[in-house]
Amino acid sequence: MERPRHFEDYRIGETRRSSGRTITEADFVIHAGHTGDFFPHHMDAEAMKASPFGQRIAHGTMTFAIGIGLTAGEINPLAFTYGYERLRFPKPLFIGDTIHTVLTIAALEDDPKRPDHGRIVETVRVIKQNDEVVLACDHIYLARRRSL
Template identity: 30%
Template sequence: MDDVILSYIPVEKIKIGMRVSYSQTITDADIKAYAGLSGDHNPVHVSQEYAEESRYGRRLAHGLISIGFFSALFGMRLPGPGCVYVSQNMKFKKPVYIDDTVTAIAEVTDVNIERKRVFFSTNCYVKNKLVISGEAEIYIP
């Protein structure tokens, strides 16, 4: 199915294959803001000098910045306002760097109408390469 843009959709109308996406370029300001919010000041994220000496050669974005895009997709588009995250698993496949544009895609893989649960595959891409894969479960009150 094509991407859908929704503000709210009831569980009874959610179908397997529905998907939403969001893209954002990661900036130095994003990394500094996330470090301040989370308390994660790991020098591989915040110090160019340290990162240049690491195996990555440059600063990495915090992995949870990219994962955070799913919260926006679920809470604002599919299923939309009022839904609640139940679980999220993830595997970090490749690093995300400053100035990378991350595209987060959430696709419905299962729906349990009785329990009001929707299950998603959650994948992030940079330049069409998978950088994060995972699955999420969302509750719709």
């Protein structure tokens, strides 16, 4: 769904929440195949039984891709992603966990390279069913200004 918003339309503290999605065995296998990351922490169920986690843990890159992908339901044709910063995985994500993503606007800034755009800093939290945060980062994106 398109929702054209200029930089001036955003407000600090504004929050949105994605729908949920359950992580599956197929997610692990497909992500490993796409990336070539067959690290035992993700793919060796027997070895991970003896680990402190007790089971396989999700790839961080998969957690990021799915968690951010869940937010793609809101598309603003006047904005684009500049990048992500301070990416962390504070808790593990397992097969069978259900996640959703919460985004909160934390800052609105001038963009020194593009005076016709403003910089929006949005905190991103991917949260699983027991309210543990499995991914935290800042999403920086640029939105066109209504006027200079």
